[in-house]
Amino acid sequence: MNHDDLLSQVRATFQAIDPVPAEVLASARSALAWRRPGAELAELSDDRTGRAAGARGAPARALTFTARDTVIEMEIATAGREHEIAGRLAPPAPAQVHVRHLGLAPDRPATRADRAGQFALTGLPEGLVSLLFRLPDGTSIVTSWIRL
Structure with a gap:
């Protein structure tokens, strides 16, 4: 044998x-x-819970991810069982933004960050999530995984 x-x-x-x-x-x-071998990893560098801006002022989670040349700031708000992410890239850059989530199809949902680097995603279910940013120069940045 x-x-x-x-x-x-x-x-x-x-x-x-x-x-x-x-x-x-x-x-x-x-x-x-979901692997993106050439993507740069933006690691979680700050995670705080505070009061969200707006009329209701419900608690929101503020996260900061840091890559070599880019900072990604985002705020996560919860409405029932769904989550909403609003954020921005610094320095500002337009980008395609894709959600990586076990319960969703790869790269769905997706949105675009505008020229000011601002983006928003709505209707995200609970679970582990990571965001993939595809920049105009062909490079990519992925955030480390977080739990919604």
Whole structure:
């Protein structure tokens, strides 16, 4: 018996005794689809909860992500079970903004940051989320994952 045969038997045994749940396999495949090897990572550098601007003044979460040359500031507000993200890029730059979320199709929903770097996303469900910014020069920035 060679190594390939042995590994095949071990794999079959584990599949029969303790199979990997379908949702775990789907999550793993989705994670690979979300990879952006050339993207720069913007890591969470500040996370505060305070009062949101506006008439109701409900508590909101203010986050700051820092990449080498870019800062991404965003505010997360909650309305029932849905979340809304409003933010901006500094220095200002237009960009395509894509949401990465296990419960949503890859790159959906999406929006655009305007020339002032401002963007907004609405109707986001609870769960882990990361944002992907595609800049006009062809570079990309992804935020680290956070929980809504």
